[in-house]
Amino acid sequence: MYLIGLTGGIASGKSLVSARLAERGAVVIDADLLAREVVEPGTPALEAIAGQFGASVIDGEGRLDRAALGAIVFADPARLEILNGITHPAVRALTRERISAAEADDPNAIVVYDVPLLAETSVAHGYDLVVVVEAAVAERIRRMVEIRGMSRDDVERRLRSQASDDERRAIAHVVIDNTGTIEQTRAQVDALWETVAGSAAGKH
Incomplete structure (x- = not known):
């Protein structure tokens, strides 16, 4: 197995890069999807979140109200740290399960772990390669305001609340610039894939 850690700031374009890697044959594990899974109704993490932040972060169907929780934690670094202390261990445990399952299914798999907060966590990792997706801050703000409708x-x-570009760059083996066109970004991903495929083959 060859393990890639894929990260980047909000609206940097990680989804575009991970989708292209999947098209080329990678097994993609999305930390955001795992983070949703660990706070489904009935999970210990959701119970802990309700205990810490109150009933206002739980909607009428017993699910996490992400907007209400986000309004609390993104305005208060201490409370964000509390939330991360609940969710991150649960996500890490599920991640280990999914990576092990991918390796068991195909020992030669190229596995991409798409994780927004790689630079923010101090946990040791075993990635063969760390890929950081970047876009100019002004472009990321435009995407979030115009496309996602955020204030x-x-x-x-x-x-x-996230790491800076410099902090992410410091852990990167490869940086993909997603400020340009989709075609330009895909070309960078394709070049990366050719290199990775050769390196992965060399491991076996």
Whole structure:
């Protein structure tokens, strides 16, 4: 197995890159999807979140109200840290399960773990390669406001809660620039895939 850690700030274009890697044959494990899975109704993590943040973060169907929770934690770094202390261990455990399952299914698999907060966590990892997706901050803000409909204040709070471009670059083996066109980004991913495929073959 060859394991890639894929990261980037909000609206940097990780989804575009991970989708292209999947098209080329990678097994993609999405940390955001796992993060949703670990807070489904009935999970220990959701119970802990309700205990810490109150009933206002649970909707009428017993599910996590992400907007209500986000309004609380992105305005208060201490409370964000509390939330991360609940969800991150649960996500890490599920991640280990999914990576092990992918390797068991195909020992030669190229597995991509798409994780937004790779640079923010101090947990040791075993990635063969760390790929960081970047886009200019002004372009990321435009995408979040115009495409996602977020308020500029909310965008800026979220940006402040994440690592800086320099911090992400410091852990990167490869940086993909997604400020340009989709075709330009895909070309960078395709070049990366050719390199990775050769390196992965060399491991076996």
